[in-house]
Amino acid sequence: MKTYTYTESQKLFQRATKVIPCGIYGHLSPAPLIPADAYPFYVSKALGSRFWDVDGNEFIDYMCAYGPMVMGYNYKPVDDAAARQYAQANCVTSPGPVMVELAEKLVDVVSIADWAFFAKNGNDVTTYASMVARKATGRKKMVLIKGGYHGVAPWAQTFGHHGILEEDGQNTIRIPWNDFEAFKKVVDQHPNDIAGFMATPYHHPTFVDNEMPAPGYWEKVETLCKAKGIVLIVDDIRCGFRLDMRGSHEYFGFKPDLVCFCKAIGNGYPISALVGTDALKNDAAKVFYTGSYWFSAAPMAAALATLNEMEAINGPKVMTEFGEKLKKGLVDVAANHGYDLKVTGHPAMPYLRITDDPTLMLHQNWCAECTKRGAFFSSHHNWFVSTAHTREDLDRTLEIADDAFLAIKNNNE
Amino acid sequence: MNHDLVLANLNLYAVLPNLEELVRHDEEMALLTRDWDICIQFSVLRGPSAFVEFKNGTCTVGRGKHSNPTVKLFFLTPGHMNKMFDGKSQPVPLKGFTKLGFLAKEFSKLTDRMEYYLKPTEDSLSNPDFVFLNTLMTMHTAGRAVSELALGDPVGKHVVQGMMDGSLMMKVLPEGPAITINFKNGRASMQKGESANPMACMFLKNMEIANSLLNQKLDAFSAIAGGDVMIRGQTPMLDAMDLILDRIPHYLDA
Numbered sequence: 001m002k003t004y005t006y007t008e009s010q011k012l013f014q015r016a017t018k019v020i021p022c023g024i025y026g027h028l029s030p031a032p033l034i035p036a037d038a039y040p041f042y043v044s045k046a047l048g049s050r051f052w053d054v055d056g057n058e059f060i061d062y063m064c065a066y067g068p069m070v071m072g073y074n075y076k077p078v079d080d081a082a083a084r085q086y087a088q089a090n091c092v093t094s095p096g097p098v099m100v101e102l103a104e105k106l107v108d109v110v111s112i113a114d115w116a117f118f119a120k121n122g123n124d125v126t127t128y129a130s131m132v133a134r135k136a137t138g139r140k141k142m143v144l145i146k147g148g149y150h151g152v153a154p155w156a157q158t159f160g161h162h163g164i165l166e167e168d169g170q171n172t173i174r175i176p177w178n179d180f181e182a183f184k185k186v187v188d189q190h191p192n193d194i195a196g197f198m199a200t201p202y203h204h205p206t207f208v209d210n211e212m213p214a215p216g217y218w219e220k221v222e223t224l225c226k227a228k229g230i231v232l233i234v235d236d237i238r239c240g241f242r243l244d245m246r247g248s249h250e251y252f253g254f255k256p257d258l259v260c261f262c263k264a265i266g267n268g269y270p271i272s273a274l275v276g277t278d279a280l281k282n283d284a285a286k287v288f289y290t291g292s293y294w295f296s297a298a299p300m301a302a303a304l305a306t307l308n309e310m311e312a313i314n315g316p317k318v319m320t321e322f323g324e325k326l327k328k329g330l331v332d333v334a335a336n337h338g339y340d341l342k343v344t345g346h347p348a349m350p351y352l353r354i355t356d357d358p359t360l361m362l363h364q365n366w367c368a369e370c371t372k373r374g375a376f377f378s379s380h381h382n383w384f385v386s387t388a389h390t391r392e393d394l395d396r397t398l399e400i401a402d403d404a405f406l407a408i409k410n411n412n413e
Numbered sequence: 414m415n416h417d418l419v420l421a422n423l424n425l426y427a428v429l430p431n432l433e434e435l436v437r438h439d440e441e442m443a444l445l446t447r448d449w450d451i452c453i454q455f456s457v458l459r460g461p462s463a464f465v466e467f468k469n470g471t472c473t474v475g476r477g478k479h480s481n482p483t484v485k486l487f488f489l490t491p492g493h494m495n496k497m498f499d500g501k502s503q504p505v506p507l508k509g510f511t512k513l514g515f516l517a518k519e520f521s522k523l524t525d526r527m528e529y530y531l532k533p534t535e536d537s538l539s540n541p542d543f544v545f546l547n548t549l550m551t552m553h554t555a556g557r558a559v560s561e562l563a564l565g566d567p568v569g570k571h572v573v574q575g576m577m578d579g580s581l582m583m584k585v586l587p588e589g590p591a592i593t594i595n596f597k598n599g600r601a602s603m604q605k606g607e608s609a610n611p612m613a614c615m616f617l618k619n620m621e622i623a624n625s626l627l628n629q630k631l632d633a634f635s636a637i638a639g640g641d642v643m644i645r646g647q648t649p650m651l652d653a654m655d656l657i658l659d660r661i662p663h664y665l666d667a
């Protein structure tokens with residue numbers, strides 16, 4: 001199979017390093033893509049489940065922009081809705097009626113939602129959620145999960161990282177995932193001082209297998225939060241609308257007080273949302289929180305269209321079915337070559353790891369070889385599938401995976 | 414641990430051992446020390462200690478107390494010793510008074526030369542031999558500093574606690590020097606050379622790239638993306654090591 005080269009990506013990157021700190025920063029930095037020279041850095045166009053890089057290489061995309069793409073790139077019904085709104089009014093002195101419509105839609109769709117608040121990024125709403133929890137309870141501390149990611153605000157980062165002070169984490173307590181006893185202990189140790197518990201619906205850190213909640217875990221957490229007046233916050237930024245349209249808490253059968261959404265809500269248009277219960281509405285109203293672009297109407301129109309379309313086709317079901325087939329197909333291909341490919345997490349957001357090598361180098365080689373053949377696989381982060389991934393994509397992906405296993409075997413010999 | 418104590422540990426356990434490579438690789442220094450038969454003990458009151466021994470043309474720097482040193486240099490506080498490393502104070506000699514002239518003249522030639530290699534200038538970097546030794550020494554200093562910072566620096570301690578066990582290898586390509594840092598139960602230790610089964614690796618494309626990276630002139634993210642630095646394996650270990658290494662300037666360049 002032909003493999004790709006990335007001359008134009010590299011050229012552009014060299015230009016970038018002169019004018020942009022580290023060329024490409026944050027989660028799109030090529031540094032965790034190993035080896036970086038197996039990956040494209042810049043995209044020139046995208047359509048459906050695929051994108052083309054600046055060298056003209058075509059990829060079936062299993063990262064979906066790290067989550068925001070959920071119905072396919074350039075998905076017409078969403079783009080049309082956004083275009084109509086752009087033509088009318090976008091970022092103006094007052095918000096558009098679409099803001100009310102979108103809030104009504106979320107209240108209608110998400111099971112615990114009595115109200116919705118809009119911002120741009122995931123971190124905007126996780127931070128807002130923690131502020132609402134603090135306002136509502138008059139308490140200071142937030143309990144988070146070790147290895148859980150809620151954005152880049154200093155309170156959500158860990159000490160040791162650049163620009164983060166020890167004091168920034170003074171009111172953040174981190175406990176292991178699925179360890180209810182640890183939560184109980186923290187609550188006992190800090191009576192009347194825990195404002196909120198925030199976690200993702202299941203544990204999806206990078207570099208390690210993803211973990212579903214243990215039976216009864218969420219139920220116990222919910223019960224304790226209710227008993228102690230702790231605000232229960234679900235960070236549904238990555239899972240939201242991929243597991244269940246009503247919110248991933250419904251998928252796991254519990255009822256939080258606040259839910260943060262971002263990635264899949266607008267199919268790539270910049271918007272995030274915090275939804276919550278009536279009991280917290282007045283507290284949410286009191287916390288001053290805003291941003292220059294938070295009222296832009298076009299992303300709201302895009303989000304409304306995305307939610308309508310996803311509901312109409314039952315997006316989570318479509319993605320789950322594709323994810324199941326992908327999982328089975330890849331596990332079988334790996335097994336044919338004598339490798340144990342472990343797939344954890346939800347099928348719509350699978351995390352993959354070849355277990356035969358604890359250093360991950362084998363897995364990294366395989367993901368790199370697949371990418372060079374046109375299936376964009378990251379080796380350290382959960383993947384994402386979309387409703388745009390097709391049977392043809394699946395077949396091609398399995399061919400690529402097979403050829404990549406041959407290649408790593410040959411390279412090792 | 415306070416700042417002075419961490420710095421004293423870095424001076425004794427991360428910087429001073431560079432004398433070994435200096436004597437091995439610098440011809441002039443090899444010649445100078447060829448016939449030395451002496452052991453100098455450095456001790457801080459209720460603090461760290463190390464010795465430098467010259468015998469048969471080789472130099473060995475050891476941790477702790479030597480059984481029979483020729484010269485004993487004593488420091489009242491870690492700060493007192495750090496000042497000596499900056500050339501701003503004198504130790505209290507407890508043994509080997511007859512050697513004080515030697516220390517002032519001969520031994521200080523050696524330490525001056527070490528400092529020359531550890532503090533590159535544009536001029537000195539135009540000499541490939543200098544680049545090699547500066548890279549080697551900086552790499553070793555960095556590797557040894559990781560274990561000291563993991564013990565004593567608040568950020569280093571915090572970061573190392575979260576690290577998985579295993580070894581991490583850094584190597585200059587194609588056949589340049591390498592170090593391995595072993596992490597176990599929140600402690601780190603360095604050994605010179607490669608590791609057979611590293612959990613994570615960092616390969617530096619050539620001596621020049623290695624030199625720029627180790628002297629903090631190169632942004633690692635850009636270098637990785639551009640292919641000058643190649644990483645593999647459990648790369649969160651490398652991220653963590655990087656956070657620890659970034660603490661060095663809080664002590665050594667201060």
Ligand SMILES: Cc1ncc(COP(=O)(O)O)c(C=O)c1O
Pocket residue numbers: 120121122123124126149150151152200235236237238262
């Ligand atoms: C679970 C989770 N929470 C929060 C965030 C932060 O979102 P953003 O990068 O949009 O601020 C992310 C982003 O990856 C995420 O995956």
